[in-house]
Every structure is written in structure tokens, then in C-alpha cells.
Amino acid sequence: MINPASSFLVLLCCAACTNNSTIDLNEAQSAWLLVDDFETGQLLERWTKIDARNDTDPYVPNPQVSEIRSDSETGNRFMLRKPAADGVVGNRQAIGFMPLPVPIQVGETYTLYARLSVEYFPNNQSFGLSNVTVSEIADQAYDSFEPMIRITDKRESDGYKNDGTLMVLSGYKTYSKIINPSTGKPARPLETGEWYELWCVVNNAPVEAGGQRYDLYVRGGEFAKQQLVFSGAQFRMQRTLPLMFFMAISNTGPRDDPYGNGGMRYDDIYLAQGRILSTPALRY
Secondary structure (H helix, E strand, O other), X not given: OEEOOOOXXXXXXXXXXXXXXXXXXXHHHHHOXXXXXXXXXXXXXXXXXXXOOEOOOXXXXXXXXXXXXXXXXXXXXXXXXXXXXXXXXOEOOEEEEEEEEEEXXXXXXXXXEEEEXXXXXXXXEEEEEEOOOXXXXXXXXXXXXXXXXXXXXXEOOOOOEOOOOOEEEEEOOEXXXXXXXXXXXXXXXXXXXXXXXXXXXXXXXXXXXXXXXXXXXXXXXXXXXXXXXXXXXXXXXXXXXXXXXXXEEEOOOOOOOOOOOOXXXXXXXXXXXXXXXXXXXXXX
16 A cells, blocks of 8 residues: 655654654764675675565576675675566565674664665665564565665556655555655656665664654655655554564566565665664775
């Protein structure tokens, strides 16, 4: 279910989903914990890949694409994730996940930082944090998420056509586009090939304490400076458990009506306690 008419009032009435204030810049630089920047010798060894709903026909074993790529000009390395190679359809839940450097305990607030870039559209990607066990992730798939960010231009079952604008959860299986605060209207679709920086401030307190919510800040594309683009987005399941994994899911769509195989480039994934809106010291 889509809620394309996201209200700008959400940004005004919940500008902080936590009572943790932004801290000093020097403190913030040392606060970041590396999740993965794809520059180390371990490459993707810490990632678990599961094709939880492989309906490819003819059948392709392990169809998802998850590999390290390198920028030809800078030498910077990043991870490219696609539900399957171009031309292969029917891989509905291409899951990849890795443990966070520390779990986000109930009652804590952390900021997740990441850079991302859309390879091309059509595309259907989601990423965020999970609090289910490893053995449950394949079965729960999208319901493994709590804070979740979605990038897609697919058509929904009710006929609504997404356009590639970043979306957050505003209810269970209900998504809202991020907002440009200067206009109060939905932001523009992501530009292919453009790198965006995201700061996702995750409040893992119980609902009654104002938690199970997250705020999203973005820089890139139409946002030349860091902007609060959505406040008070909701956890998908609200299980109120420690968040343990960074997770991404991509989807080709069904064999008879595929969405497309566009990929997402991920880089420089970090975690810091509190509402930290600085940029980590990147290693490239």
C-alpha cells in the first residue's frame, strides 16, 4: 500500500524521534563504527546471501548478484547488488545481510550512515535493519525489517506507479515518499549514477516511550546540503528487540510481469550511537 501524499507536517511535528542530541563534531568523528566499506581484504565474506524465493525458469541456482566493483577514476570499491543478472527474471527475494558491529539494544538510539547509488531503472530494492535471528530471515524476508528504506519504480497491485523516489515506512506495508523541506512536496526520483548520503536515526525505544521510529536525512541530488527529509517513520513490525543486522533485499518481480533487474551500489556503511549527523572519515 502506498501513501504518495506524504504530509510535510510529519517533518514539523516530529523533528526528533529521540531525546539524544547531536554531539560535538570531534566526538562524532570518533563515534562511527564501521559496518562495511568494501575496502578490506575480507570483501564479502561477512555477508550471508539467500535467494529465499527463487522462481527463475529456466531455473538458475543462486541468481542474485552481489559483488565488489571498483571506480575506474578513484579506485574506490563498493558493493553492487542486483536480484539477478540482466535477462534473468523470477528471483523474488534476493537477501543479503551482515551483523552490525554492536547490537542496538531496546531503549537505544543509533544513527546508520550509508552511501548509495542506483545503477539503473527499472529497479526494486529495500534495505535497513533487522532484529530477527539468522534462521528466521529467509522465512520472514521483508518482515525481517524494522527501519526500512525502499527504492523502486514498480507498479503496485492497486495500479499505483512508483517513480524511484526514496520511500520510508509510514505503517505496515505502507510507504511514504521522502519530502523536500523547501517545498513541502515529495522529493524527486533518485538520479541514476548519482551517489547519495543517508543518515538514518533509529530510535529503538518501546512505542510508549516514543520509539520504534526513525528519521531520515539525505545529501545528494536535489539536496546540496544535508536535509531532514522524513521524521517519525515507523518500524515495520515493532517487535521491540535488539537490532542486529544490516540487510538488503532486491526483487526482479514475477516471471510473468517482471519489474526489472536494476542494481544498487552500496558503500561506506557506518553506525554511531546517538543522533550523529557528521560524515564518517571515509577510507578512499
